[in-house]
Amino acid sequence: xxxxxxxxxxxxxxxxxxxxxxxxxxxxxxxxxxxxxxxxxxxxxxxxxxxxxxxxxxxxxxxxxxxxxxxxxxxxxxxxxxxxxxxxxxxxxxxxxxxxxxxxxxxxxxxxxxxxxxxxxxxxxxxxxxxxxxxxxxxxxxxxxxxxxxxxxxxxxxxxxxxxxxxxxxxxxxxxxxxxxxxxxxxxxxxxxxxxxxxxxxxxxxxxxxxxxxxxxxxxxxxxxxxxxxxxxxxxxxxxxxxxxxxxxxxxxxxxxxxxxxxxxxxxxxxxxxxxxxxxxxxxxxxxxxxxxxxxxxxxxxxxxxxxxxxxxxxxxxxxxxxxxxxxxxxxxxxxxxxxxxxxxxxxxxxxxxxxxxxxxxxxxxxxxxxxxxxxxxxxxxxxxxxxxxxxxxxxxxxxxxxxxxxxxxxxxxxxxxxxxxxxxxxxxxxxxxxxxxxxxxxxxxxxxxxxxxxxxxxxxxxxxxxxxxxxxxxxxxxxxxxxxxxxxxxxxxxxxxxxxxxxxxxxxxxxxxxxxxxxxxxxxxxxxxxxxxxxxxxxxxxxxxxxxxxxxxxxxxxxxxxxxxxxxxxxxxxxxxx
Amino acid sequence: xxxxxxxxxxxxxxxxxxxxxxxxxxxxxxxxxxxxxxxxxxxxxxxxxxxxxxxxxxxxxxxxxxxxxxxxxxxxxxxxxxxxxxxxxxxxxxxxxxxxxxxxxxxxxxxxxxxxxxxxxxxxxxxxxxxxxxxxxxxxxxxxxxxxxxxxxxxxxxxxxxxxxxxxxxxxxxxxxxxxxxxxxxxxxxxxxxxxxxxxxxxxxxxxxxxxxxxxxxxxxxxxxxxxxxxxxxxxxxxxxxxxxxxxxxxxxxxxxxxxxxxxxxxxxxxxxxxxxxxxxxxxxxxxxxxxxxxxxxxxxxxxxxxxxxxxxxxxxxxxxxxxxxxxxxxxxxxxx
Numbered sequence: 006x007x008x009x010x011x012x013x014x015x016x017x018x019x020x021x022x023x024x025x026x027x028x029x030x031x032x033x034x035x036x037x038x039x040x041x042x043x044x045x046x047x048x049x050x051x052x053x054x055x056x057x058x059x060x061x062x063x064x065x066x067x068x069x070x071x072x073x074x075x076x077x078x079x080x081x082x083x084x085x086x087x088x089x090x091x092x093x094x095x096x097x098x099x100x101x102x103x104x105x106x107x108x109x110x111x112x113x114x115x116x117x118x119x120x121x122x123x124x125x126x127x128x129x130x131x132x133x134x135x136x137x138x139x140x141x142x143x144x145x146x147x148x149x150x151x152x153x154x155x156x157x158x159x160x161x162x163x164x165x166x167x168x169x170x171x172x173x174x175x176x177x178x179x180x181x182x183x184x185x186x187x188x189x190x191x192x193x194x195x196x197x198x199x200x201x202x203x204x205x206x207x208x209x210x211x212x213x214x215x216x217x218x219x220x221x222x223x224x225x226x227x228x229x230x231x232x233x234x235x236x237x238x239x240x241x242x243x244x245x246x247x248x249x250x251x252x253x254x255x256x257x258x259x260x261x262x263x264x265x266x267x268x269x270x271x272x273x274x275x276x277x278x279x280x281x282x283x284x285x286x287x288x289x290x291x292x293x294x295x296x297x298x299x300x301x302x303x304x305x306x307x308x309x310x311x312x313x314x315x316x317x318x319x320x321x322x323x324x325x326x327x328x329x330x331x332x333x334x335x336x337x338x339x340x341x342x343x344x345x346x347x348x349x350x351x352x353x354x355x356x357x358x359x360x361x362x363x364x365x366x367x368x369x370x371x372x373x374x375x376x377x378x379x380x381x382x383x384x385x386x387x388x389x390x391x392x393x394x395x396x397x398x399x400x401x402x403x404x405x406x407x408x409x410x411x412x413x414x415x416x417x418x419x420x421x422x423x424x425x426x427x428x429x430x431x432x433x434x435x436x437x438x439x440x441x442x443x444x445x446x447x448x449x450x451x452x453x454x455x456x457x458x459x460x461x462x463x464x465x466x467x468x469x470x471x472x473x474x475x476x477x478x479x480x481x482x483x484x485x486x487x488x489x490x491x492x493x494x495x496x497x498x499x500x501x502x503x504x505x506x507x508x509x510x511x512x513x514x515x516x517x518x519x520x521x522x523x524x525x526x527x528x529x530x531x532x533x534x535x536x537x538x539x540x541x542x543x544x545x546x547x548x549x550x551x552x553x554x555x556x557x558x559x560x561x562x563x564x565x566x567x568x569x570x571x572x573x574x575x576x577x578x579x580x581x582x583x584x
Numbered sequence: 585x586x587x588x589x590x591x592x593x594x595x596x597x598x599x600x601x602x603x604x605x606x607x608x609x610x611x612x613x614x615x616x617x618x619x620x621x622x623x624x625x626x627x628x629x630x631x632x633x634x635x636x637x638x639x640x641x642x643x644x645x646x647x648x649x650x651x652x653x654x655x656x657x658x659x660x661x662x663x664x665x666x667x668x669x670x671x672x673x674x675x676x677x678x679x680x681x682x683x684x685x686x687x688x689x690x691x692x693x694x695x696x697x698x699x700x701x702x703x704x705x706x707x708x709x710x711x712x713x714x715x716x717x718x719x720x721x722x723x724x725x726x727x728x729x730x731x732x733x734x735x736x737x738x739x740x741x742x743x744x745x746x747x748x749x750x751x752x753x754x755x756x757x758x759x760x761x762x763x764x765x766x767x768x769x770x771x772x773x774x775x776x777x778x779x780x781x782x783x784x785x786x787x788x789x790x791x792x793x794x795x796x797x798x799x800x801x802x803x804x805x806x807x808x809x810x811x812x813x814x815x816x817x818x819x820x821x822x823x824x825x826x827x828x829x830x831x832x833x834x835x836x837x838x839x840x841x842x843x844x845x846x847x848x849x850x851x852x853x854x855x856x857x858x859x860x861x862x863x864x865x866x867x868x869x870x871x872x873x874x875x876x877x878x879x880x881x882x883x884x885x886x887x888x889x890x891x892x893x894x895x896x897x898x899x900x901x902x903x904x905x906x907x908x909x910x911x912x913x914x915x916x917x918x919x920x921x
Contacts, residue, residue, distance in 0.1 A: 031803050046780060048827055049734040063808075104805035110794040110859065112816060112823050119810040143733050144823065151793040154784075163780070186773060215729040248705055251731045307675055307703050335731055338750050340705060456717035500722040504688050505774040508721040 006181075006440040008431065011040045011195040013418050014180060016167055016222055018043035019052035020142065020404060021386025022201035023149035024411025025418070030156050032419035039159045040193055042182055044166045044217065044510070048150040051203055051215040052407070055142025056254035056331065058134035059106075059404035061099035063121055070131045072096040077577060079402060082128040082285045083395025084537035084547060085579040086235070086555070086572055091366045091391045093575065095402070095409055102408035103135045110148040112137050114328070124328070125259040126400045128285035128584075132259075134401040139254050139331045142404065167193075168513050169439060170200075170225040171431075175372050177381040178429050180225075181439040185510060188503030190440050196425055197381040197418045200226065200370070201411075204358035204387040205521045206239070207514075210463035211310075212355040213245045213252035222388040224517030226362045227524060231370060231379065232557045234390040234570070235360035236521070237528035238538045240398055241472050243289035244315055245354030248308035249339055253315060253332050253351055255400040257344075258282040260328055263316040264293070265348065266301035272313075277584040284584045287397040287538045290353035294472045297352070305350060314348040321345075353472055357398055359538065360528070361390035363557060363570075368414045374557050374570040381421065385410040392555065395572075396537025446512060451495035455512045458489050458496065462515075462522055465489070470529060475542040479530045486522050493519055520560070527565040528556045549579050676703050679753055681711055683723065684765035685775040693765065696720070702753045708762060709737050709748035712776075725776040732892060735826035738833070739776050740765040745830040745890045769833030783829050786846050790853035790872060795864035815860040822855035822900050824893040831887035831897050837880055844880040845872070847887035847897035854900040857907070869908050878904045 013029055015022045018041050026039055041047060062070045075096040080087050103121065107113060114122040114136055125132040137144040153159055164185040171178040171192075179194040205220025206212040227233055243264075244253040258264070264282050266272045276292040277284035284292075293313055296302055302311040317325060322345045325333055329344075336342045336349055362384035363371045368391065370382040383389075386407045393406055469482035493516065500508035534548040535541050559566040679702050684693045698719060700711045709727055716723045726736040730749045737748040742758045745767060753762060770778035796802050831847040832838055838846045850872060857868040872878050878901050885898035 028803075045728055045734070045736065046784075046827075049728055049736050051729065051734075053733050053826075054729050054731060101805055104808050105803075107808050108794070108796065108802045108805055108861075110856070110861065112820055113811075115811055115813050115816055117813070119812045121808055140733065140824075143826070147823070147825075148794075154788055155791070155793045186779075215734065217728045249730070307705065331733070338732065338752075339707070454717075454721070456721065460717070498721075500724075502688075502722065502774070505724045505777045507716075507724050511721075 006190050006192060006436045008192045008194050008436070009040070010038075011193065012037040012197065012422055013039045014193050014195040014198045015039065015041045015201060016180060016198065017050065017201035017203060017386070017388070018045070018047035018150075018161070019050035019201060019203055019386060019407065020055075020145055020149060021407040021411045022050075022199065023047070023146070023153050024408050025199050025201065025383075025385065025415040026153050026156070026159050027149070028412045028415030029418045030158055030415075032416045033422065035156065035158045037158060037419065037422055040195070041153070041159060041161045042165045042167055042180065042193060043161070043163060044185075044221070046163045047153075047161045048146060050146065051218050053143045053146045054213075054215060054252065055145070055404055056139045056252060057126060057256035057259065058124060058136030058141045058401045059099070059103055059145075059408070060126065060129065060134050060399070060401040061103040061405055062096065062133055063100050063103060063123065063135065068123070068131055068133070070133055074130060075099070075133060078129050079393065079399055080395070080577045081582060082397055082399040083393075084287075084397055084582055085549070085553065085577070086238075086392070086395030086536060088366065088392050088573040089575040089577060090573050091393045094366060094413075095393045095405060098409040098412070099405040102405060102412065105408070106145055106148060109152045111141075111144045114138065124256055125283060127255050127258070127283045127289065128280070128399040129283075129401075134256070134259070136256065136328070138327070139256055139329045145404065145408075166510050166513060167221065167225065168442065170229045171435070171439075172229050172231070172379055172382070175377065175379050176429075177379060178431060181442070183443060183509075185505055185507070188506055190443055192431065192436060192439060194429055194431060196427075196429065197421055198383070199414050199418065200362065200382070200384040200388055201386045202388045204361075205518070206355040206358065208239075208463065208466045208518055208522050208525065209355035210460070210467050211245070211250050211352075213242050213250055214356065219514040219518055220358065220388070220521050221514065221517050222384065223358070223361055224520045226370065226384065227520055227560050230560060231372060232363045232374065232559050232568070233360060233524055234363040234555050234557055235392060235396070235528070236358075236524045236558060237532050237556060238359035238396045239355055239470070239525065240286055240357035240359060240538050241290040241353035242356035243286055243293055243353050244351040245356070246336065246340065247305045247310050247312040247350040247352055250354045251335055251339060252354075252356070253336075253349060254329070255286070257315060257317055257329055257332060260317075260324060261320055263319075264289070265314045265316050266296045267303055267313075268301060270301075272296050272301065280584040285397055285399060286356075287540070288584060290472050291540060293351075293353055303350065310352060312350040312352040315351045316348050317344045318346060318348070355466075357394075357403065358387055359390070359392070359394045359396060359398055360525075361388045364389045364391055366391060367417060368410045369417075374568050381425070383414040383417065385414045396539060443509070446509065447498055447501060449497060451497045453492050453495045453497065455493070455496045455498070455515050458493055459511070459515045459518065462486065462489055462518060466522060466525075470526065473540050473542060474529060476530070479526060483523075483526045483530065486519065486526060490519050490523070524558050524560075524565060527567065528558055531567050532556060547582075553579065676701050677754070678702075679711070679757065680761045681715065682761055682763045683712070683715070683776070684763070685723070686766055686772040688772075688774050696723075704754055706753045707749055708741055708746075708751045708753060708756075708764065711753055711762065712748060712764070724774050733826060735828035738767055738828040738830045740767055740833070745833045747828060747830070747892045750892055767829060767833035769835070769839050770829060778829070780829060783827075783832060783848070786832075786849040787827065787852060789845055790849045790856075791864070791868070792849070792852045792856060794856060794859065794862050796861075797863055809861045811860055818860070819855050819858040822851050822858070822895055825851060825855070825895050826893055828892065830890045830892065831895075834886040834890040836884050836886060837882055841880060843876040845877055847881070847901065850878060850881070850904060851895055851897035851900040854904050857904070866911055869904070869911050872904060873908050878908065881905075
C-alpha cells in the first residue's frame, strides 16, 4: 500500500468540501497541497440535488429583515436545541456567501432592479431564500467545481472511497482509500483533514436523497471512536414524490402551492394556522401523517404507499417554468404528471441528518462531549453537527451552513498549517493492516447477500423510525439491527474483480449504514421527549427541564455509550413553539 | 452454494425417473415379463410428456441467501410461457434486459441477458439496480441522484445515448426488450462504466470559470454584481450542463477525430463568454478560434439531440462562430483606421 502526502485532505466534494478547498487555497495563497477525495466524480455529489435555495439576509433595509430575525426563526425552528452562538455565526456570514456564489458564477434569479431574488420558505418569517430556479444546489456545485479545477494546488481524486479514518493520540493521521478504477488501496497522509461527506438518509428506503448518501464520513469518525451528536434527529421532508421519493422542493409551497387531503381541504389550517403550508418541516410532515392515519389520504396503486396531494395548478405555467422548472421536468419524466395541470402525490421522506460528528462552533472535531479536540480534524456540512439546526432544520439553511463553515474551516486550516511544523510518521504495520481490511472482505466465505441486509435495514428504519415513533417500534428496530449486524459477518462479495468493483464499495457502505442505524436507534430510544423531528407517542411534549441538552453517543466495545452536552443559549430563551 | 444458478424444478422427476423406468423396462423384457415392461414404458412416456409440457415453464433463480425469484427464461424456448408466470402485482411485467458489458480482461463487449420485474414507473436504472442487488452483483455501472441532475448514469439505451434514470422502461421497449451498452465514445473501463478523465480535460481546456480582476471583492464579497434578467437569459440555457458526457458520445466528429474539443466543452466556453459578469472578454473567443476548436464542428447537431437537459451545444458552437467572425470584422476595421 503506497502512501501519499498532503497538507490537507478533504473527504467529500459537495458544497462544503469544495468551498473549503477554495478558501484554504486563497488563504494560503495557493501554498498548501490539497487532495479532494470523493467516491463519485467531484461534480456529482449529492449537493447537486438541493433545489429551493440558500438563506441569507441580503437587503435588510428594503425587506425589513434582520440577521436577528433570521437567527430567531432558525432557533425557534430548531425547537430550541440549536447552539445559539453557532446560529448567530451562520446568519451573520450567510449573506456574504450568497454574494460569493454570485462572484463565481451562480445564475441567481434576478428582479427588475437586477437584485438577487428571494422567496418564502418554511419557518422563515420573511422571504430570504436566494435561488437559481429550483436547481440552486446544482448551479452552486458547477460553479464550485469549475472554480476548484482552476486551482493548481488542488488534486481531485475522483471515485476514491475512504474506508478508514486514522487518528492517533488525538491527532489526525490519514485516510485509507481505495481507488475504484484500479482497486488499489493507498494511505492519504496529511497534517489536516476536513470531513465533508454529507448525511445518511439512505438509512431509509423512502428518501429524497441520492443512492450515495450513506453517511460514510460520520461512520468513519464513529468507528474511529469519536463521538456523534444528536443522531436521533432525522428530518423527513414533507413532500417527496410518490412512488420514487424524489424531492419536490419546499419552494413549491413557498411559491404558493397547497397541500390537499382526500376531502380537498387545505388541512394545514388545523395544524399551523398562521404559517399554513409554510410551517417548519417537522410540523408539516406530522400533519401529513396524521391526515393519512385519519383516513384522509390516498392510496397509490402499484406501490401501495399512502399520500396526500400537492396542488400547484393555480400558480400558472409562467411561474412554474421560471421558478420551478426542474420539478415539472421530474414529475413529467418520472410519473407522467404535469404539475401545471395535475396534482402531485407526495408523502414525507427521509431528507436530512440533523445530527453528525460532534464539533465545536468552528467545525473542529471534538474527542469528547465539549472540551477535548482531535488535532487537525474538521467536520463541516451535513456530516458535522455544529449545531445550527438543533432538532429540526429550516429549509435553505443547509446550503448556507455548508458554505459558511466551508469558509471557516478552509481559513482555519490555512492558519493551522502556518503554525504546525510537525510531521506524521506511519508504521509499516499500519499500512499492512489497512491493506488487509479490503483483502479480508474480498476473501470472506459467507452465505448472505449484502444487498439483502441493506434492504432489510432500510425496511426496518422506514417502518420503525419514521415521523412518529413509539417505544415498541424502536426496541424492535434495535433488535433487528443487531440481528442484521450479526448477519453481516456472514456476507459474501461475489465480485472479485479489481476494476470498478461496486459490489465491494456497496459492502463498505452497508457496513457504515449498519453502524449509523445502531447509533440513530440508540439515541432515539434514549430521548424521552418529543422535540422537533423526534416525536415519540409515549412522550408527546417537549421537556426542557430534563432534555434541553444534546445527546452524545460513542461506540463502545459491544454497543453504544451515551453522554450529554449542554445547549448554548445566548439571547433566546426557550418558549412554546406555535406557528 | 455461492453462485446463482438456474434450476428447472419440474425436470427433476423425469430426469431421474425416466432412465430408471427405461432400465426397468429393458430388464423386464430380457427377463420375459413383457406386460410389466409395457406399463413401465407407458409410465416413462408420461414422464417425458410432463417434461415436455412444463419443463421450461417455471424457471427460478436461487440466490445464495435462500431466496428464490421466479423468472421467465432469458432465452425464450417456449413462446407464450411468460403469460403463465403469475406476477406478484397485476401491473408488473417481466422485461428482458440485454446488457452489453465491457470485459476488461478480454477487452470485448459481452452480452448478458436478465429478466427483470418492472412496473409502469420503472426506469432503466431501477432495472439495472434490481439486477445488481437480486441476481448479479458483479454488474457495474455509475449512478447516484436518480433524478437526472448528477449526470452519472449516461449509457446507450436502445442505441441512443441517454440517462438511465430518466428512461422509462415500458415506454422505451423495443421488441419487448431493453438493450443497454456503455458509451463507446469514451474509453471503456468495465461493464457500463467508462473513463471520464479525457472528458474532464476537454472541459478544462476552455477555462470554464468566471474570470475576475477584483480578487479582494471576489473572496470577501460586500456587494452583488448587477445582472439584468436579459443578461441572465443570454447564458442561462447553457448553464444547465450536467457533464454526463452523452453529447460527446453522440458527436460524429469527436468519434472520428479525437483532436476536436467537442460539444460539451465548447458549450461551456460560450456559457462563460456570454455571462455579463465575466471579464475574460474576447480572449475566450481567441482560445476556441482553432480548427480543433469551433471550426471542426460540422453542425450534425446530434449533441443537442441527445442532451437530456436541453442545453443545445450545437447552437452554442454556432453562436461562438458568429461571435468570432463579428470580432474579426471589428479587428480588421480597427487596423484599417
